[in-house]
Amino acid sequence: MRILIMGGTRFVGLHLAEAALAAGHDVTVLHRGRSGAHRLPRATHLVADRDADLSVLRGRSWDATVDVSAYYPRQIRDLAAALDPGAAGRFLLVSSMAVYDTPAAPGFAEDSPLRPADGPEPDTVTGETYGVLKVQCERAARQAFGPRTLLVRPTYVIGPEDYTHRFDYWVQRLARGGEVLAPGRPDAPIQVVDARDLAAWMLTLLERNASGAHHAATPPPFTFGGLLDAVASAVAPAGTTVTWVAEEFLRAAGVADRALPLWPTSPELRATNTADPAAALATGLTLRPVADTARDIPPFEPLPETLTPDQEADLLTAWHRRQRGRRPAPPRTLSPRGVG
8 A cells, every 4th residue: 555644754653654664555754854754764755844835746646645744724725735636545634632522421432522613723723722723624634535534533642752751751750759749630531542553553444444533542431540550560669659639739839731741630621531432442443551651661851841850849748738737838939840
């Protein structure tokens, strides 16, 4: 199979390209030449900026096209316009769980209502516009490439090559040991998928000529506490403990969401982390244990917005004072790493 990957040199796209090449497929990756190209010596490389000029696609055709880098519907429309008629083959868009309006109940399926997205197309990606843009991207994909378009809606994607380092933060923190501050409640739902499992399964969908929308996530119930327990089982030294600190306490201390990655902070976010992946599992999605993913995460430099060890220690000290019924001393404010 001849496969075009729009953005095939980072994270999910890179894992997909590697899986497709290992399976004997003919892979073309379109990218800006900034990262990861050296990892794919057997792929055909088309260097272009999808926001500027896609003329390099003219006169070429593929059996399948996978778009892992579309954030705006105009990018999908521009891609369709740049391709010769029928040149894309089967089209697969990597979308997001963020497309959903607040689900009515845990275990929601792919037909759960989507976010309202009939207004103007946002011109920037923010926490507020991301979900709307992904809905509009899905709509643009179906309009451009037909009703048999594949829509893959992953939850938090984790694993090697993740440039966001959200999951990796907890791997590195638990590997350091000691008392670990965890935000909120251990029973808060969360879902993840290893990028390598996601890539292998997307390739299976293309090989089977599948269509429609599919979730990619751990089956519920899966919790933040379960996630940290799994990571700890893989990397934490003996004597490591996890202390759960109430959300209202952290908010009063000025701790930002990004200071503790993957923190399920809102009811809407927690509800969205209860999706039913039965359709994906029935079509071949195989999920490795979270502990195995944790073992494969390499060291990295701490994210500038996450808690420093001193900030974490101050917060834990203040929290324990409060729990003992004493008047809590306010945590020391340290900037810019996540507090203040």
